[in-house]
Amino acid sequence: MAVDDYEELVKYYELHETIGTGGFAKVKLATHLLTGEKVAIKIMDKDSLGDDLPRVKTEIDAMKNLSHQHVCRLYHVIETPKKIFMVLEYCPGGELFDYIIAKDRLSEDEARVFFRQIVSAVAYIHSQGYAHRDLKPENLLIDEDHNLKLIDFGLCAKPKGGLDYHLMTCCGSPAYAAPELIQGKAYIGSEADIWSMGILMYALMCGYLPFDDDNVMVLYKKIMRGKYDIPKWLSPGTVLLLSQMLQVDPKKRVSVKHLLKHPWLLQGYNCPVEWYSKCPLGYMDEDCVTELSVYSKHSKHSMSCLISEWNYDHITATYLLLQTKKNRGKPVRLVRSLAAMEPSSFKELKSRTNLDFEEGSNVEQPYVFGSMEFSDDELFYDDCSYSGIEPLPSKEYSKYRAELNSVDSAPTTPMSQRSSTKKSENKENSDTKLSINEDPFLHPGPWTPVAKKKGILTTPTHNIPSATKEKSCLNKDTPTKKPIVNNEMIPAGISPERRCRSVDIDLNQVHMDSAQKKKGTKVFGSLERGLDKVITMLTPSKRKGFARDGPRKLRAHYNVTMTNILNPDHLLNEITRVLPRKNVDYVQKGYTLKCKTQSDFGKVTMQFELEVCQLKSEIMGIRRQRLKGDAWVYKRLVEDILSSCKV
Numbered sequence: 001m002a003v004d005d006y007e008e009l010v011k012y013y014e015l016h017e018t019i020g021t022g023g024f025a026k027v028k029l030a031t032h033l034l035t036g037e038k039v040a041i042k043i044m045d046k047d048s049l050g051d052d053l054p055r056v057k058t059e060i061d062a063m064k065n066l067s068h069q070h071v072c073r074l075y076h077v078i079e080t081p082k083k084i085f086m087v088l089e090y091c092p093g094g095e096l097f098d099y100i101i102a103k104d105r106l107s108e109d110e111a112r113v114f115f116r117q118i119v120s121a122v123a124y125i126h127s128q129g130y131a132h133r134d135l136k137p138e139n140l141l142i143d144e145d146h147n148l149k150l151i152d153f154g155l156c157a158k159p160k161g162g163l164d165y166h167l168m169t170c171c172g173s174p175a176y177a178a179p180e181l182i183q184g185k186a187y188i189g190s191e192a193d194i195w196s197m198g199i200l201m202y203a204l205m206c207g208y209l210p211f212d213d214d215n216v217m218v219l220y221k222k223i224m225r226g227k228y229d230i231p232k233w234l235s236p237g238t239v240l241l242l243s244q245m246l247q248v249d250p251k252k253r254v255s256v257k258h259l260l261k262h263p264w265l266l267q268g269y270n271c272p273v274e275w276y277s278k279c280p281l282g283y284m285d286e287d288c289v290t291e292l293s294v295y296s297k298h299s300k301h302s303m304s305c306l307i308s309e310w311n312y313d314h315i316t317a318t319y320l321l322l323q324t325k326k327n328r329g330k331p332v333r334l335v336r337s338l339a340a341m342e343p344s345s346f347k348e349l350k351s352r353t354n355l356d357f358e359e360g361s362n363v364e365q366p367y368v369f370g371s372m373e374f375s376d377d378e379l380f381y382d383d384c385s386y387s388g389i390e391p392l393p394s395k396e397y398s399k400y401r402a403e404l405n406s407v408d409s410a411p412t413t414p415m416s417q418r419s420s421t422k423k424s425e426n427k428e429n430s431d432t433k434l435s436i437n438e439d440p441f442l443h444p445g446p447w448t449p450v451a452k453k454k455g456i457l458t459t460p461t462h463n464i465p466s467a468t469k470e471k472s473c474l475n476k477d478t479p480t481k482k483p484i485v486n487n488e489m490i491p492a493g494i495s496p497e498r499r500c501r502s503v504d505i506d507l508n509q510v511h512m513d514s515a516q517k518k519k520g521t522k523v524f525g526s527l528e529r530g531l532d533k534v535i536t537m538l539t540p541s542k543r544k545g546f547a548r549d550g551p552r553k554l555r556a557h558y559n560v561t562m563t564n565i566l567n568p569d570h571l572l573n574e575i576t577r578v579l580p581r582k583n584v585d586y587v588q589k590g591y592t593l594k595c596k597t598q599s600d601f602g603k604v605t606m607q608f609e610l611e612v613c614q615l616k617s618e619i620m621g622i623r624r625q626r627l628k629g630d631a632w633v634y635k636r637l638v639e640d641i642l643s644s645c646k647v
């Protein structure tokens, strides 16, 4: 990892382990330093993106325009000469796909809870003029409240003339593709999404796909015929709804508008699906603005001007994460400790862990800066600059906050009109000194000017001699464009490589009812059926049971299969005996087997991990995680491997 590329990122986030890969991206767990909130960071390497670059641009543009309770939220976009980082809402429950297969299939009632959320998200994105075009359970994540969040907008489309205009590009996953799409006909994006939702609903309630085949041509024929099995456990109401969504003729397909109040979706609820956004774009929460202004010693008016630029920079991220905190009932406070901003070496001296964020042990600690040296560049700024914007100590803070609330009547709510399309207006209203892209939350230590290397997402458009301007490959028609400073300041002395160090948080630390530890025969669902616990993050300091030489101690999770083998080495040997027979290559790292399959041409078709772990009462388990490849093919392969093991 080139430290340089991560320099900007680690100013604001502490990076943890990789939690997944999605095609051309790697996704890491991280902690936002100022709020202590967990985020997922999608990391893309520009050189490797090649033809996928437009997809990234599409995704970023779409996500900047979407804000909905069932759409994964984009907080921050960072572009460096080599990398693009997207800081996203973290969903600890992982993919809906894994959840379905762990349970075999969902009951009608549970499927309805999820399906209402899917309809809500899709109706919302359609209302914003977008078609998703890749709806599938792998693209729906489960958040900490067990709610769904739609991800992966790389294939979405926003037809210029509106969503009723025809599209031509055939995209998405074949098994979820509508008949008109695979025939290469012009199609309406929203109608194609309804078909995919039909496939999704079938997968939720059956645990397999209605149209499936290893041979894509055979699969396409099945889709075009539109005939699928109806298992006996589906209720007549479910069968009816499926048939309305899986209509080969798109004109006969049910519309989203009808879905919102479809009798199947209303059962047990007496209200239509709420599709409107509960967190509209541009909304500004007064408490959050106040906290940000107090913290950075800006007036509330200046702060709201800065926020309302919605540049998806650190200001946007800090505001949105603070709002997330508030929505979860946590205190609307930014971390007032050195640890959030200081060089990581200092942080280690205090041996601070992530637990501090969660348990708030030093969240409220006052932080007083010692004497600071300022570089010449610092003198360039005044009231709205870096100088004197360190967080106030607690006592002063309360006083300042009270004063601010009584004198500053800057409009902070409601801001529903201040959507991204209104940005220019807001910009005009803002204090000109603030229109430069400084980060008012950063440590005002000895500052070092850093020339923006290759600003292709947020191209600096002023203050730079035109000859030296470099063009962003992503910002051609990004709605938000504002002039930003090209000599952005960063605190000197930060050691990014330290912040990048993974703390190896365990994603599989979940609780399990002992009653649920029944032994079954199915590899995925049955053993763990009923386990729908939210993942509990454990910090390194909590991981006392971690034995270096033995398998990791994990709690049961729907990604962990239990075995009746007591010896971890026997279990490991058994798996490594079976893997070559299934044409799976693997590399062993402790008790983790990093597995991959390859096509005849050497292309990696699937990547996943199998890890022998210790569950409660000496029971050995196998944690599985898909990193790359088709989810259903992975399901079959891992089922095959694990059922071939004598466990």
Ligand code: H91
Residues within 6 Å of the ligand: 019, 020, 021, 022, 023, 025, 027, 040, 042, 059, 072, 088, 089, 090, 091, 092, 093, 094, 095, 138, 139, 141, 150, 151, 152, 153
């Ligand atoms: N699939 C399509 O594996 C294969 C936990 C986890 C937690 C996440 C938040 C956001 C995203 C992924 C998360 C995640 C790709 C996210 C959002 C967008 C996006 C991408 C990822 C995988 C990649 C890793 C994902 C799940 C989907 C985990 N992931 N574990 N929070 O485009 Cl918008 Cl690629």
